[in-house]
Amino acid sequence: MNKKNSTFLTTFLVFSFFLILSGCKTEAKKKDASSTHGTEKIEEAKTVYASEVIPFFDDWKLILGDGSNVGHANNFENKDFFYTTNEGNSDWVVFKTPNGGNTHGTSNNTRTELAQVKKWYPKTANDKLTATLKVMNVSATGDARVAATHAVVVGQIHSADAHENEPLKIFYKKFPGHTKGSVFWHYEINTAGDDNSGRWDYSTAVWGNNFSAVGSDVNTYPEEPEDGIALGEEFSYEIEVANGVMKLTFTSKEHETKTFTKNLIASEYTTTADIPEQTQKLFVPIGQDGVERKEAYTGEGCFFKLGAYNQTNGKSPDVNKNWCSGAETHDGDIQKQYADGNYAEVWFKTASITISDDAVSNEGYFSKNDKIN
Template sequence: MHTKNKIAAVVVSALVAGLAGCSTVSSPDTASAIKAPSANNDPQLAVQYNLDVNKVPAENFDLSKFKLNTPRDDNKPERAGKVMEIYKPMLNDKAKPFSDSEWFYTDSVTGAMVFASPNKAMTTPNSKNARSELRAMLSDDYSSSKNNFTIASTDNAEAYGAIGGHMSATLSVDWVSTSGDYKKNGAFATVIGQIHGSKNEPLKIMYRKLPEHEYGSVYWNYETNALGDDYSQRRDIRHEVFGQSGLRQGSKDPVTGIKLGEIFSYDVNVEGDIMHLTFTKNPGKPNQEIKTFDIDLAKGKYQGDKYDQGYANDWMYFKAGTYNQCNTGSSGCSNNGIEAGDYAKVSFFQFSLDQ
């Protein structure tokens, strides 16, 4: 089950209608009814990655095991007052597959699957941050254990939808917020891939770029699985990949990092109890650079943390998109719209889940 620029100028374009024959969402009364500009404008990317610019994301990518959250108020009666959720059948409807001309759409030049999210919008119940993000759903019964995966050491592991799983992506981060508090790691950052557990997160892949820098940084966090009375002791353990994490105002530009619009890849393969991570800079080029990590998710007490129980006997699921870490509260970001740079945007050129 587990086989495998900083942008010179922000060109503002009017909000365009969705692709003909596709289910679309638009909202003229949002803070900025403007589509986020593209960082990549090379039509050869569509050829290279076999993408059709005239199709919506679910027609270019296999999203059959995913639902989607977008940063809007849901208009379905059963979800009144909640964040927009696009169920699997709606996302993958063959007659009218879903797109959202602001927050989830196909790039008209490259064919990439684009996720965008403002600094402030409706959020999921336990978060302060807006997102446009896919969530793996392995079952049609959302409450079933079959909807999620686990690792091999879990008691009764066969009761889950899968043991392990393999998610891979080739992408570019095209924008992160240019407003925020430099003392907060969430400012100027977005999450581009996750494994989420029932309470905590064994994997959160981050991109962060300070406004005055040309290069951004890619890093990932392991959240210690502190539970019960020790729940408040959970913490993120950071691992640098490309560039440097934790930068503050006045820091040097992390020239070993990745620019906005620069294509890179990540590969997350959970086999047995081990989470194998592979990150590739300049994929397929002579100057390709690869970083790998291997983590035993069952072991616990990661890097000596006495509260970490590990993730055996927990259920988990994959996520991908842009989970904007800039908000108007804890990270001190403003929300003056896309034209002011108050958003995050990510483009996926290749994306797959084998589970």
């Protein structure tokens, strides 16, 4: 081989080597990019369950906004009613429920709500529920004269026995066009006798107004509360029951901390003369004028609830001017209600529960009420 041919062959071999090497690097980069892209897709698709955000779901059964009881909500989500979302550095558990649809037990209202699997007795209780939350939506429609319209209950104590009344309901309520809404809590009497039709609630304001602030006609609203809570504004509650007394503490960054106490085993409403003025105006005119057992909730198993219990419904105000809202329900079509703002939505960031040693199974409540209306 002459010198010229030898030089050509050497040049060709070197050039070919670099082409092969370059091709390998390019292919490696493609595989690398493909691998990274795949990882990103896997990470995006990963579901964060509510039980990872607030790990206490062994203590609850979950009722959905279609009336169903799904039991323990560990590693569970339902994109219509119960799922998680991320905002900034925080994950939140979303409870969402429409104005109209199937309901749980005997209620007129839909709920996506946790119900405690154990019940405890106020006299011997040492039980606590805490939560940090924000309300993201209340119904866009409803009769403003109806006290429950545009409201959602975000925490409860419920009796599992006898009349199954509620010694505590924590409400958020905001009228359309207002920036700020109200937080208030209710005590429902445990009606004396076998007839529970005379039961009534007494409402106490935390921030803003109480339940009795209503509109003068269907679409005319009362004045906006100056010290109210806006949609999307965080607040916290703590419910503690010990030795027959319920203690409530409400906190919010921009508001004064408020505390309240209520005796659950000795009534202050045992005669007609004890009925408060607020009740005289709201409930007595519609025949809810009962009195309470002297021992109130003594001897009845009680349990906590937490979530979004929508207080707005489609029933005519002619049935009950305090609880029947006449709101839009699109004949129970959930997606249509969600599309035009006719639902309640509550986000929870943290929550905890403390259960006394004396608590017992609450299964009887579920077996009685796990039917869809």
